[in-house]
Structure formats: C-alpha cells, structure tokens
Amino acid sequence: MGPKDKISSPSIDECVSGGSMGGGTPLKKGPWTSAEDSLLVDYVQKHGEGNWNAVQKYSGLSRCGKSCRLRWANHLRPNLKKGAFTPEEEQKIIELHSQMGNKWARMAAHLPGRTDNEIKNYWNTRIKRRLRAGLPLYPSDMCLHPYNENQPGLNASDDFNYDDNHSNELLHGNSFNFPGHMFDGMKVSQGLISYASPLMGFSPGNAIGRQGFGSQNYNFLNPTMNCTKQLQESETLFPHVQDGIASRIPQVEPLSVSDRIPLKVHQPFGFPCDSDPCNKDLAPYGGAVNGSHAHTLLNGNFSAPRPITGSVELELPSLQYPDTDLGSWSASHAPPDPIDTYVQSPSGTMSLQSDVESPRKSGLLEALIYEAQMLGNEKNNLSEKSSSSSVFTPCEAVESAAANICEADYELFHDPISQHTAPISENPFGAAASVESSSQLAPPDPSSWRPDFLLDSSWHVGNTNYHSMFSNTIESLLNADLSAEQKQSPVGPSSKFPKVD
DNA sequence: AACTCGGACAACCGCATTGTT
C-alpha cells in the first residue's frame, strides 16, 4: 500500500483545520498500522470517544481527528461485527434502503455491529452487480414508503427525513401507500433510459434526474422526497425549462386521490399504474406529473415501493420501526433470497443520466448518447431496408419498446445466477396479460403514452441541445427496439416471449 | 503464468450539521 502511505498535505487536508496540525507534525494518511491502532485504542480507553483532534496530542498518533474517528468507528470500536453480511442483514439493508435511500448511518443504526461504511460498500457493490446484470434492486413486493404530500417543511436536505416532525406527519393522514409491483416491468435496460409508463406523465424534468448514474452510488430517486424540491432541482439543471415544464408537456389527466391510491393496473408495458403523491406538489408548476417514474426520475435518490397490504395504510418512519416490524414485514413479504429474487422494481426505473451540469462527469450519458447515435445509424440503415417500420403507430412503438424491455427481462428471469423466483404474474412481461386490467382505465391520449413524447416540439423551451440530445436518444432507442423486434418477430411483441412454465 | 475483471474493503474528501465560545 505504498502509494497511499503518504503524508498529507497540510494545505489541503481538512484535518488541518481541525487543529491537529498545531505542532507541525505532518499527518499520516493511508492505511492504518497495527501500532497506530494500538495507540488509538489506548487513547480511547483512557479518554473515551470524542475529541478526536486531541488524539494526536495525547497519543502521538500522526493522524487527523477525522481519520481517528473513522478508524475507531469502522474498525476498532468494540462490538463490531466482522465478516460478510448474513442473509438476514442483507435483507434488512435492502428493506432499509428502500425506505431511507442512501442514509447509511441511519441504516447502520438498525444493524448492530455494522458500520455505515460497510453498508454503503455493500450497497454500492450490490448496485453495480445488479445493474450490470440489468436486475432491479428491490424485491418486487416493496412499495413506496408512505409519503405525506402535505409535509410543509421539506427542504433540500429532506431527502427522506425521519424527523420526529415528519414522523408525526406520517402518522397523520395523507400518507400514501403505493401498490406493490407498481414498477413491474420497468427495466434497468443496460444503462439506458427507462420507459415511462404509458399512463404516467413523463416530464423532461423528471427525465433529468439529479444524479442518476452519474454517481457511482447509483443514487436513485427517493420517492418520498419533496417533489417540489425535486422539480426545482431538475429545473435548476434546466433553467430554460423553468417556466413550467409540466405545463409544457402532454398531460395525463390526473386521477383523483381516491382513484389512484389503491390502483394497481398493469399497463400495456406491464407497468402497474401507481399513484403519485408528488402530483400535488407539482401542481404549482403547472400540472401534475403522474406516475412513480416522475419521482423516480426526479432526483438522485431512490426508494422502492413497499408492499401494500391494504388500500391505504399508515406506517411509521423507519426509525420508528421496531426491528420486529421490519422483520415481520420481511418475513411476510420478502422473497426467500435476499438478493436474487427480485423482480421488477423501481430500480428498474433507471434515471436518465442527470449530470447536466457536468455531463462528462460519469461518461454514462455520453455512452448513452453514443449508443443512441449508433442505434440511430442502425435505424437509418434498417429503415432503408424495411419500410414497414414506418407504419408503426406510436402505441405500437411503445409496445414494441416495452416488449423489447420485457425480452431483456425474460433473459434476466432466466438468468441462472439471479434465479428469480417471483411469480409469473408479477413478472414484467405480463404485458399482454395486463391488457385486461389496464382496460379499467380509459387510456389517455396516446401521445401521452409515448415515453418519447419528450420529443414533443413543445419541449424546446430554449434548450435545444438537451432537447435534441434526449430526442435523438429516445427516438433512437425506441426505433432501435422496433427495428430489432421487426427483425426478430414478425408476429408481434408478445410472441417473442416464450411461455414461462 | 500472465493478464483482466470485478468484488470487497479501507480510507479520503468535501460538505453539512451541531456545539461552543
């Protein structure tokens, strides 16, 4: 570990400002040695935890207080569990993350002996693994944590706050529950954008998440986040869109709350319709943006739906969950395999790369664009060869795209590693089967169905670059899906899927 | 055997929050 064994530069090390450089002793960085550990343990035994900046003074350690605290908290303090997470712990992490998002410290509080860093590392690794495999993150039977649409004081830091205040609010009415499997059919399509549920409004702002894949942590949206704030953020990223993005896009008639809450309707996509508590928050912005994917795409964090056991149920904030609650919930809802039995979930709603401010940050957006360009080229070639693609209706296009997604899902379901165990009825390619239930809702204007209605010319709003970018991307993807499907299946999307026994 | 890749892990960094003076 030579390279990291270095002496920190006092000028850049924040620890310096913590006062540990008073004596002029350069602070060591990099891995800790056992000798240093001993010194730190001795210090804590003598002086207790805290006052970390005094460690250097009293123990002779050439480490900044911050580093000491971290070392102690993550490695030296007693009662730390070492070793791999148990399946139970993994399950709990998943559950907690579905409720809290990337609140590692809070999650750690629910996992005695585990550190936030451990959990974070585990999660990030898992995210990477699952995304690489195109798998969703959460079990299908998690649905959104209750959300209080009337929470007045949410602010930017209230990503998902379990403050007492909010706890109270959560306990009192206006808490929504979301139907399970509401994200069924959504697909983390190899890093491509997700397709909006046909019944869901899909605003440009939604499509432009805050972090998305830009972060290594794949910070998905937390649906409980104040949607106004989310919208504001997205609008911040798109200043030209500030004059009401929601009003500029085709609107889906908002369902009444009573209509929406218990609804679980599979879309032609296989997306169950969900209620979206964010809608009301978006009202000031010119209209409702329906659909879970609105909030899924809005900001960086992400939470999964939680199981619904009734049309509406009130739930405690996670910190008020007794472990037994979680455990029972887990036992009754979670698939046996904490990791590998996930079916489609909100994670499938891949937020479109959102690093508008620094599009180069992750490179994923570029990759997406590049792929889109390639697909576009391919599309052009294909369109020259086959004129039939031009007769596709928008709905067909969507359906086809969905079918393509589902096809990928089918592959995932047959992934010998993932070993999905979800019932077929929950699988994402219940698209055809879901037509029946989808008929319960009058289909909105097909133009609203189209995920690519982002291409609507009304959404220029001055930002032609991004409009063009997204338009090309989405269009290319959709058309590529069409083309691919046409090549593969002359008889229709659904026929592509082998029967699942 | 050499190489690549991905997972696991440790540690750092920067910012936010909280406490103290």
Add this chain to the structure above:
DNA sequence: AAACAATGCGGTTGTCCGAGT
C-alpha cells in the same frame, strides 16, 4: 449573532485479492 471547531455523513477513490480467461 457570528465565528470557529468538532463531528457526522455521504460520495468517491484507490488498493488488494480471487476468479476467470
């Protein structure tokens, strides 16, 4: 109230190691 320090937190990076090729 303001400034500063201490602490906490989340994101990111770097390294090691084992598996696969």
